[in-house]
Amino acid sequence: MTSVQIKEVPGQTHRVLRARAAAAHQSLQEYLRAKLIDDANQPTLDEVLDRAGGRDGGLIPLQEAVATLRSDRARR
Template sequence: MPHVLVRDVPEDVHAALQRKAERRHQSLQQYLAAELRHLAEQRSISEVLDEVEAQYGGRVGLQEAVTDLDDERSRR
């Protein structure tokens, strides 16, 4: 399994992470590995938008989007 080394972590940040790990009854390494996994699994807004664009294509201007949204809300 690959290793990750992070240098120059401020003491207060290290202490906060250590406390969080202790609250979960985990070592700092276990806690950070879980958090990194969670971070890696999250998609960014740009990734989501790229996926939507790839599936549906096209672009809508801001004003058209606002108008369409207003129209949709008025129908309810």
């Protein structure tokens, strides 16, 4: 595994993170490692949109899709 080092963290930020790690019964390293892994596993909006844009499927104009949705909702 690789390592990451973060320098010049504000004191208040460090204190808050240490307190949160302690409340989770983790070391600061364990706590931050879990946070980084969780963050990396969640795709960004741009990543989701890029993935969606590359999919094959029906292509209809936006206005037609909106009209269809409104029509379906009106029938409910």
